[in-house]
């Protein structure tokens with residue numbers, strides 16, 4: 595096999611758009627003094643591709659704009675242009691199921707805590723694709739286990755910043771204890787998880803943390819709250835005590851890449867009946883239908 599054909603097979607759906615250039619992900623480089631690398635000075639998004647289309651791209655780019663504004667970072671192009679370029683990259687990747695990871699940092703300049711002048715130092719904007727396995731149908735996948743950890747993050751968790759070290763440490767603590775996901779607990783209340791939002795079904799009510807500085811405003815979370823009425827459950831956005839959440843009828847987590855995943859155990863104790871609950875399954879089904887409506891077959895961008 596010659597070098598060129600190796601290059602074609604090597605990237606396997608992994609393509610990147612970086613500051614206006616498209617290439618196989620493995621060929622992309624950023625400077626050592628990129629502020630994302632030195633200071634975690636940036637924000638990001640992660641979307642799921644279904645049938646080759648990024649689901650919820652409008653909502654993700656709106657949140658990106660809010661996150662960027664919250665750290666005084668201007669986006670280098672408008673959301674429509676970004677959405678078009680993301681779709682173009684998704685088409686290039688030829689993926690049906692996959693991830694689109696997008697990140698913007700304050701660019702590459704001489705290391706200094708002070709922001710560089712944006713008129714001379716442009717941000718680093720990139721997004722890349724990667725294959726993901728299709729998800730199990732509602733009610734059919736395995737449940738997950740949770741581990742409670744103290745919430746030691748900063749006070750602006752509504753911003754989707756790339757400064758994720760506390761989340762990384764929490765997730766690794768969970769993994770070391772044999773659990774799949776870490777739940778951030780503060781003053782006896784549950785906030786969210788290291789990579790997802792948390793929901794509990796208490797009787798006929800769906801409960802999740804309100805949108806404050808303690809949780810990320812999840813795109814999946816918002817859709818689940820919207821569709822709750824269609825499956826006949828009320829919604830309460832309120833802080834929940836850890837013991838109340840642990841003894842709920844059903845608990846599940848949400849994220850763009852995993853949709854809804856039911857929780858089987860928490861700190862080693864069984865949650866609910868130890869199987870995917872009826873409300874979780876119906877909400878998941880309604881979510882999948884919402885996805886299907888949005889990602890009906892599309893024509894590739896030329």
Ligand SMILES: Cc1ncc(COP(=O)(O)O)c(C=O)c1O
Pocket residue numbers: 640761786787788789790791809810811812813814815848849850851
């Ligand atoms: C801390 C945290 N909370 C919640 C979520 C879920 O957000 P979304 O549904 O927008 O993927 C994520 C996803 O990455 C996350 O990292």
